[in-house]
Amino acid sequence: MHNAFQLEAVIEKLPLTIECITCFENTLLVGTREGHLLVYSIRSDGASCSVNLDNTHKSFSKKRIAQLYAARALRILISLSDSVVSVHDLFSLAPISVLQKTRGAALFAVHAEEVKTQTGEVQCTLRLCVAVKRKLQLYYWKKKEFQDFKEDLAVPDTPRVIAFSLDSICVGLKRDYHLINMNTGEIRELFPVSRDVEPVAIALCDSRLAVTQDLKTVFVDSEGNLHRQALQWTESPLDMIHWPPYMLSVLPRYVEIRTVESRALVQSLELEGGQHVAKSTHRQAAEFRRALQLFRGRRFEDAMQQFLELHTAVTLVIGLFPGLLPAEIQSAIHYPLQLPPLSGSDAEKGLEALAGYLTQIRNSLASVNDALLERLSAHLLSTSKEHLAMLVDTTLLKCYLRTTDALVAPLLRLDNVCVPEEAERELKAHGKLQELLILYEKKQMHKQALELLRKHASQEGSTLSGLDPSVRYLQRLGAQHIDLLVTNARWVLGQSPQQGLAIFTDDLPEVEALPRERILAFLEDEFPTLAVEYLQRILHQWDEPRPELHTRLALLLAEQPDAEALAQFLDWSDRYQPERLIHALHNDALWRSRVSVLMRLGHGEEALRLAAPRDPDLAERLCQEELGLFSLWLQLLLSSKEMERAVELLSRFGSSLDPLRIVDLLPRDLKLQRMAHFLVEALLALTRRRRDAQVLKSLSTSALLQAREQRMAAQARKTVLSEDENCHVCRRRIGLSAFARMPDGALLHLGCLKRDLQ
Numbered sequence: 001m002h003n004a005f006q007l008e009a010v011i012e013k014l015p016l017t018i019e020c021i022t023c024f025e026n027t028l029l030v031g032t033r034e035g036h037l038l039v040y041s042i043r044s045d046g047a048s049c050s051v052n053l054d055n056t057h058k059s060f061s062k063k064r065i066a067q068l069y070a071a072r073a074l075r076i077l078i079s080l081s082d083s084v085v086s087v088h089d090l091f092s093l094a095p096i097s098v099l100q101k102t103r104g105a106a107l108f109a110v111h112a113e114e115v116k117t118q119t120g121e122v123q124c125t126l127r128l129c130v131a132v133k134r135k136l137q138l139y140y141w142k143k144k145e146f147q148d149f150k151e152d153l154a155v156p157d158t159p160r161v162i163a164f165s166l167d168s169i170c171v172g173l174k175r176d177y178h179l180i181n182m183n184t185g186e187i188r189e190l191f192p193v194s195r196d197v198e199p200v201a202i203a204l205c206d207s208r209l210a211v212t213q214d215l216k217t218v219f220v221d222s223e224g225n226l227h228r229q230a231l232q233w234t235e236s237p238l239d240m241i242h243w244p245p246y247m248l249s250v251l252p253r254y255v256e257i258r259t260v261e262s263r264a265l266v267q268s269l270e271l272e273g274g275q276h277v278a279k280s281t282h283r284q285a286a287e288f289r290r291a292l293q294l295f296r297g298r299r300f301e302d303a304m305q306q307f308l309e310l311h312t313a314v315t316l317v318i319g320l321f322p323g324l325l326p327a328e329i330q331s332a333i334h335y336p337l338q339l340p341p342l343s344g345s346d347a348e349k350g351l352e353a354l355a356g357y358l359t360q361i362r363n364s365l366a367s368v369n370d371a372l373l374e375r376l377s378a379h380l381l382s383t384s385k386e387h388l389a390m391l392v393d394t395t396l397l398k399c400y401l402r403t404t405d406a407l408v409a410p411l412l413r414l415d416n417v418c419v420p421e422e423a424e425r426e427l428k429a430h431g432k433l434q435e436l437l438i439l440y441e442k443k444q445m446h447k448q449a450l451e452l453l454r455k456h457a458s459q460e461g462s463t464l465s466g467l468d469p470s471v472r473y474l475q476r477l478g479a480q481h482i483d484l485l486v487t488n489a490r491w492v493l494g495q496s497p498q499q500g501l502a503i504f505t506d507d508l509p510e511v512e513a514l515p516r517e518r519i520l521a522f523l524e525d526e527f528p529t530l531a532v533e534y535l536q537r538i539l540h541q542w543d544e545p546r547p548e549l550h551t552r553l554a555l556l557l558a559e560q561p562d563a564e565a566l567a568q569f570l571d572w573s574d575r576y577q578p579e580r581l582i583h584a585l586h587n588d589a590l591w592r593s594r595v596s597v598l599m600r601l602g603h604g605e606e607a608l609r610l611a612a613p614r615d616p617d618l619a620e621r622l623c624q625e626e627l628g629l630f631s632l633w634l635q636l637l638l639s640s641k642e643m644e645r646a647v648e649l650l651s652r653f654g655s656s657l658d659p660l661r662i663v664d665l666l667p668r669d670l671k672l673q674r675m676a677h678f679l680v681e682a683l684l685a686l687t688r689r690r691r692d693a694q695v696l697k698s699l700s701t702s703a704l705l706q707a708r709e710q711r712m713a714a715q716a717r718k719t720v721l722s723e724d725e726n727c728h729v730c731r732r733r734i735g736l737s738a739f740a741r742m743p744d745g746a747l748l749h750l751g752c753l754k755r756d757l758q
Helices: 281-296 300-310 314-318 344-367 370-376 385-402 405-413 420-429 433-442 446-456 468-477 479-495 497-505 516-526 528-541 547-558 563-572 578-584 588-601 604-611 616-625 627-639 643-656 659-665 672-716 750-757
Strands: 018-024 027-032 037-044 049-057 065-071 076-081 084-089 095-099 105-116 122-132 135-142 145-154 161-165 168-172 176-181 187-192 201-203 209-213 216-220 226-232 239-243 246-250 254-259 265-270 739-741 747-749
Touching: 018 065, 027 065, 027 076, 065 105, 076 105, 084 105, 095 145, 105 161, 122 145, 122 161, 161 201, 168 209, 187 209, 201 239, 209 239, 281 300, 300 314, 300 344, 314 344, 314 385, 344 385, 370 385, 385 405, 385 420, 405 433, 420 433, 433 446, 433 468, 446 468, 446 479, 468 479, 468 497, 479 497, 479 516, 497 528, 516 528, 516 547, 528 547, 547 563, 547 578, 563 588, 578 588, 588 604, 588 616, 604 616, 604 627, 616 627, 627 643, 739 750, 747 750
Parallel strands: none
Antiparallel strands: 018 027, 027 037, 037 049, 065 076, 076 084, 084 095, 105 122, 122 135, 135 145, 161 168, 168 176, 176 187, 201 209, 209 216, 216 226, 239 246, 246 254, 254 265, 739 747
8 A cells, every 4th residue: 555645634614515516727616505606726735735715706606506517628617506507607707608408407417528620729529418307418518508419318217426428328326327328318227226325426537437336336338338347445435536547435434545457455544533744843843933933923813823733732822821721730831932921902912813713723623533632632631622622611711701702602602611610700700790690501500590690689780680680590491490490489479479470471482381280389379369360371371271270270260259250261261170160159149150160061951040030141142052951941931921032032043943842832822923933934944954855865875876886987997917018107017016007097116106106
């Protein structure tokens, strides 16, 4: 093995998500998920390379840039974004054209070839293949635009990868690879794709194809014939590139390089972890002294950048500023140059530069390897990411307190690992009460937070004065801290019952999830006047479904002097337990509520006897709810000699009543003329019901006969499947596979039908 390539990180901490890249000459183009196009220039001296951002085109696309291809000879950039292929000028990036026909495209492949004409002029021919759903569209570049090259080619499934090989196109599908002849449209199946592995196919420099199959890469020509033995990788390739005589394969954890001819492993580069730094101790020390010189010259930003590049121990960088490190660590640090005293604007600029340095260290901690972690953690008691992160976050907090206190709260709201005792001491020293409260909450120090709130609630001029900060904090505690919440809600309720009640009733997710039985028991024991209001709020505001709480509110309302409140609640709620409530309604003032409960229990006659002498209108509504009560009400009216009301009742509701039963209840001396309207309506209603029943019977009989005819027709239909019958979707032989027959007679595999339906 030998080092054919060197792996270097050239673009780091990019605040955008990279989707695709392409290169030409010394330029790197990066397409992002946000639709930005980044243009970098690459400089290399053979030992190392650097990348500088030359331009950022934020308006290149409104959607993610899925694919890029730079055709240097034609001075064009081909891109796929928003499911459509576009062409831009390669240097100015001005739009040239949009291939509207490609809308819905998933990917494209390009074949560029330079040919020399008879006059000696070199011309570039470029062909483009675009995958749009289950079709391949073919174009060629001519007269500064893409023109149709061939008719669209149909493929059995949505392509995952495509690659040119002379007059053929290799298409990788979900399950297998196919080779399609562009001239004839003939499709040749190559071999299947391994399960749970995405297909990968690329065109080699000699017009052959390299196609992955599980851990192997096989080589085929434009006719589909195998050439050479396969390359064997340690893991399934995610992507490949041909760089004669090497083949580079991107694996999940490595970049693996092998030669095409001998198939020998040349090099394996780790993508995870740190890079190998080849620097002598003397050079490292010299570079550190140079960084210190930059610091002594008040070039703080340059010094911090140098420390980052040198991977200097974090304690050495923080120790440049007195009072930031713990005394035991500061005393163990010595510098080769005398440090200058910093004060005023110099100290502020230096701390701002240190904050930027610490932020970059903080963002990169998750990806550092063990060797780099050991260098960064020098002078610390423990070489661990956790201890280093605690030092970084705590020092960053101190920097913000001394320079930009507006950033203190955002830092504390993050998932920080500040040392709580140091952070608490610093915040108190700077009088940052709001930020101290955030620290307590993020570190689950709720007892200290509530003590702080209670102490400052009555102090005028304090940022935590009043009850609102305490109410908001208690609301955020949640059900897991219900004991602490109830204990501290007591003093708030004592000072302001309404503000205190908001702790348990405001429309917030944490408040809604609180255990309501526990809160109700607390209020009934210590603040009974608020229990009714609490139940009313949670029942109406959150549609509380539990019958126990509905019943509890009804029982509490039954003890109140306002009988109308209970009656209104019983009219609104249908979730209370009537069998428990009925025993609490003996007071004559609650007769209306007792009527409602009796109806819920199914004791309609008792409810009607109670309501009829007190409220005839209510009695009428009860009868409308339960038609069987009309007879009883009629008896009650007749027994009380209210003949006029009885006749009026029959005239309005007679069509809904049984005429024979009603006639039996009427007195013998009642004149028939007074009952004429009732009898006519009743007889007409009977006639209508009989006619409706006859019509419904006829319609049902007709529907039954029609359904029988359809069933017989469906059962009489048959399907003859020959051995040569092919699936209408994938064009493969059906054979003994499960199949489905479409209404138009087309036959297809059951699996193909399910995929189409999905």
